[in-house]
Amino acid sequence: MSRRPVLKTALPGPVAAALIARSDRVISPSYTREHPLVAERGEGVWIHDPDGNEFLDMSAGIAVTSTGHCHPRVVAAVCEQAGKLLHMSGTDFYYPVQGRLADRLVRMQPVRGERCRVYFGNSGAEANEAAMKLARWATGRKHFVAFLDAFHGRTYGAMSLTASKARQREGFGPFLPVTHTIYPDPYRMGPNATDQALDHLENLFRTICPPGDVAAIFVEPVQGEGGYIVPPADFLPRLRALADSHGILLVFDEVQSGMGRTGRMFAHEHFGVRPDLITLAKGIASGLPLSATLASEDIMRWKPGAHASTFGGNPVACAAANVTLDLLEESLVENAAVVGARMQEMLRSAVGGHPNVGEIRGLGLMVGVELVLDRATRKRASELRNAVVMDCFHRSGMILLGAGQNAVRFCPALTLSEQEAATAVELFATSLNALAPV
Numbered sequence: 001m002s003r004r005p006v007l008k009t010a011l012p013g014p015v016a017a018a019l020i021a022r023s024d025r026v027i028s029p030s031y032t033r034e035h036p037l038v039a040e041r042g043e044g045v046w047i048h049d050p051d052g053n054e055f056l057d058m059s060a061g062i063a064v065t066s067t068g069h070c071h072p073r074v075v076a077a078v079c080e081q082a083g084k085l086l087h088m089s090g091t092d093f094y095y096p097v098q099g100r101l102a103d104r105l106v107r108m109q110p111v112r113g114e115r116c117r118v119y120f121g122n123s124g125a126e127a128n129e130a131a132m133k134l135a136r137w138a139t140g141r142k143h144f145v146a147f148l149d150a151f152h153g154r155t156y157g158a159m160s161l162t163a164s165k166a167r168q169r170e171g172f173g174p175f176l177p178v179t180h181t182i183y184p185d186p187y188r189m190g191p192n193a194t195d196q197a198l199d200h201l202e203n204l205f206r207t208i209c210p211p212g213d214v215a216a217i218f219v220e221p222v223q224g225e226g227g228y229i230v231p232p233a234d235f236l237p238r239l240r241a242l243a244d245s246h247g248i249l250l251v252f253d254e255v256q257s258g259m260g261r262t263g264r265m266f267a268h269e270h271f272g273v274r275p276d277l278i279t280l281a282k283g284i285a286s287g288l289p290l291s292a293t294l295a296s297e298d299i300m301r302w303k304p305g306a307h308a309s310t311f312g313g314n315p316v317a318c319a320a321a322n323v324t325l326d327l328l329e330e331s332l333v334e335n336a337a338v339v340g341a342r343m344q345e346m347l348r349s350a351v352g353g354h355p356n357v358g359e360i361r362g363l364g365l366m367v368g369v370e371l372v373l374d375r376a377t378r379k380r381a382s383e384l385r386n387a388v389v390m391d392c393f394h395r396s397g398m399i400l401l402g403a404g405q406n407a408v409r410f411c412p413a414l415t416l417s418e419q420e421a422a423t424a425v426e427l428f429a430t431s432l433n434a435l436a437p438v
Contacts, residue, residue, distance in 0.1 A: 005397030013051025042069030113296025120313030125153025227404020228368030263337025
C-alpha cells in the first residue's frame with residue numbers, strides 16, 4: 001500500500017498553533033506564510049509537524065531540497081565536514097572542499113568559452129547580483145534587459161531585474177536601469193510566441209533601449225515564479241543570436257530550473273544553447289545556503305577584491321553540494337525526467353479534461369497546472385488556484401505552491417517515486433473537483 005499523508009488534527013494543531021503565534025509576534029511580517037505549517041522534521045518528500053501530522057511535500061522548500069529532506073548521504077557529509085571545519089572564509093583562504101566543488105562545476109562547462117570560473121555566494125539573489133556586477137565590469141555598459149513575470153531575487157540589483165509582482169517592488173525604488181520585455185508564453189500567445197517576444201524586444205532596442213548600452217540580458221530558460229512557463233524551442237537560440245548581434249552578454253538564471261530539476265542538469269540543455277553566464281542556487285546543496293555564478297575565463301577576469309562574500313562557498317555547504325552532485329549524476333536527474341514525464345501523463349488523465357484546467361506543462365519535475373476562470377461561480381482563476389492549494393493542505397495534507405497568475409506548481413524533491421507522484425495527482429484532483437465540480 002502506498003504511503004499517504006496523515007492528519008491527526010485540524011491544521012494547525014495545538015502545538016503548531018502556539019509556535020506560529022510566537023513566530024508571528026517576533027518575525028518580520030514581510031514573509032508570505034500562507035500555509036499554517038510548522039515543519040519539525042522531514043525525510044524524502046515527507047514533512048512531519050510537532051502535532052504528529054505527516055504531509056506530502058510537493059514544494060521541496062521552494063524547489064530547494066533536490067535530494068529530498070535529510071538525505072542520509074547529505075546528512076553524513078554535513079556532519080563529517082562540521083567535525084572538521086565549519087568556516088574559514090573562502091574570500092581570503094583556501095579549503096579542499098570548495099576547490100573540489102568548483103572544479104566539478106567548471107568541468108560541466110555550462111557556459112560558452114574554452115574555460116570557465118565560478119564565484120560562490122549564498123543565495124540566488126547573490127548569484128544574480130554577482131552576474132550583474134560582472135557583466136558591467138566586462139562590457140563597460142550599464143543597462144540590463146529582463147523579462148516580465150521574471151523573479152531574480154529581492155536585493156537591489158536582483159530586484160531591479162524582477163518583474164513578478166508589484167508588491168515586491170512597491171515602495172523600494174528607484175532601481176537599477178532595467179528594461180523589461182515579454183517572455184514568450186505559448187499558452188497565452190499561441191504558436192508565434194517567439195516572434196512576438198523578439199519583435200517586442202527589437203522594438204524596444206529601436207525606441208527606448210539602445211542595445212549598445214545593454215550589458216546583459218537576464219532570462220530564465222524555464223520561467224519559475226512566472227508560472228513554470230516553458231518557452232518555444234526556438235526562443236533561446238534566437239535570443240542568443242540577437243544578443244550576439246549587439247555584443248550583449250546572455251545570462252541564464254537557472255536558480256530554480258537548474259541542478260536536475262527539468263530532467264537535465266541544466267534546463268538550457270533542452271534547447272541546445274549555452275549562455276555567457278549562468279546563475280545557480282536552490283537545489284545545488286540540498287537545502288544548505290549556497291549559490292554559484294559561472295562565466296568564461298574571458299569574462300571573469302575581475303581583479304582581487306572586486307567582489308567577494310564572507311560566507312559564500314562555506315565548507316559545510318560545499319560538502320553538501322558535492323554529495324548532491326553525486327546523487328544527481330548517479331540517478332536523480334534521470335529520475336526527474338522519467339517520473340516528471342509520467343506525472344504529466346497522470347495529471348492529463350486525471351484533470352486534463354476539467355473545464356478549469358487550461359494547460360498542463362513543464363519539464364522533468366518542474367510541472368505547472370494552469371487554472372482558468374471558474375465559470376460556475378465566476379471566481380477568478382487566481383482565487384481558484386489559491387483555494388485549491390489551501391484545500392490540498394487542509395483536506396489531504398499535501399503541500400503545494402502557486403506560481404504566476406493562475407498556476408499550481410509541482411516542484412518536489414527529485415527522489416519522488418511514481419507512487420508518490422500518483423498520490424499527489426489524486427489529492428490534487430480531489431481538491432480541484434471539490435472546489436470546481438464538473
